[in-house]
Amino acid sequence: MSSLSTIFTVSIFRSALETGCIYALVALALFISFSILNIADLTTDGCYTLGCAVGAMVTMSGHPFLALPAAMCAGALAGFVTAFLQTRLGVESILAGIIVNTGLYTINIMVMKFSSVVNIFNCDTIFRYAKKVIGGEWYKVIVVLIVVAVVALLLGWFLNTRLGLSIRATGDNSSMVKASSINPAFTITVGLCVANSLTALAGCLLAQYQNSCDINIGTGMVTIALASLIIGETIVGKGGILRRVVGVIVGSCLYRFIVAVAIRMHVPAECLKLVSAIIVAVAIATPYLKSKAVFWKTRLTRMKENKKLQKQAEQGIGGK
């Protein structure tokens, strides 16, 4: 028991909440593109780094708050390019994301003034402001929770407006959309812009959270976000938009918690990617295995019953 209590500490819970909420924004971005629009948007990795780079540079110039909308604008622009490629130039959606993702590497390194790492340890960040105002140990959690809560509420509101409903219908039934005076090119564009602005916002928060930006920080982000998304949807299941949004956030925090526990259990740093991959695979496989388990269980009990009945019938015949 004593070993368990050293693994599940308050600080591990806190740091899982902090990073979980930041990555939840990326998961929410995929919620829009993957779950709602039914598009595999692979801009995510590069866009996350873009948000991180823009966030770090604007913060370095002394505007940590301005960094948030600046990163979001940059992300929305990246999303716009992806959407433009697929809606106006006929590029396959996955390919469009990959193309933009590749191009963003150069853009990102240009934003970072051609160095692969930018440190902002000596700059004022929103977290530093929060430390002064709130103090204690939970100030980081409070900041990210506020951001995520605002985003979740706005998203819940937005997806029930006329535009939001149109975006949801676009991913749900394309033939209906055409007959409903919705321009799918427009709704896909808006959806991807919103999604990528959230991804970039997450990058910006992370830059300020860890006081640095690395050109490779976004590598594998789409896998992690997808894992969070699927964990969330598995836990919460189907339901209203706000319920699903909260599910995604919870899923992201849970994922971070699992990773943090793995670190605490002295899993070497170089093995973390493998751990992540395993978590993703398990998360995706679980709902499928669950439904399969029900099938096998009923099959087994039915087979037993049938055997019993057969035996009884045979005995009946033998008795006569």
Place this chain on the structure above:
Amino acid sequence: MLELKGISKTFNPGTVNEKRALYQVNLNLADGDFATIIGSNGAGKSTMFNAITGAFLVDEGSIILDGKNITFAREHVRSKVIGHLFQDPLLGTAPHMTIEENMALAYLRAGKSRYAYFSRISGADKKKFREQLSLLDMGLEDRMKQPVGLLSGGQRQALTLLMATMVTPKILLLDEHTAALDPATAEKVLKLTKDIVAERKITCLMVTHNMQQALELGNRILMMDSGSIVLDVKDEEKAGMTTDDLLEQFRIRAGKKLDNDRILLSS
């Protein structure tokens, strides 16, 4: 209300697959006209609908709706004032969205301002949706929070009809919208169609393969063959017609016998 002036359409021109789908189609639908359309397979009934909704541009001719030339208007712009129902009941609604959300989408689509992107439905609107759903008599008014994917085909088609007419369209296009439903449900959806069209005086075009239905419904009957309208009978003249008259007329006008088994078997 709707005027088609000599529209033609040939698919895959200049190839072995060349298909003349529409040829010099002329039609003038008056305000409040309810015309049924019958014709052999590949006569161009659905193609004519698609030309009106803007799924493709016609090769020649023009389409005028309510005095406005929409020949070159884009599909999603036209669909603001055109209601279109398909044979497949799955095409008209979004399965993972709730009944209420589907209706909200239909209701908001023709919002007053073109730029009212952030408008939402109010409690009063929801009450109105409920009232309209109760008219269907399918118990849907108590399932408004359920995803549409859980409904039966007939229920989905009835809902689609309600959505298409929620904001009165300038023209309603019905493409065999009851053909995929079981007889009882088809009857119900058809009655609903009749009621809604009559009550709101909606100008309506309806493709059917049922001759009896074509004769009973509406004030006008069109027969199509090889991409053209070969017969157009209205009002009193239509009222006195029988299925035999129709078949005879078709033989004379098209110069051949009607070859649609579905029509012949169901008449």
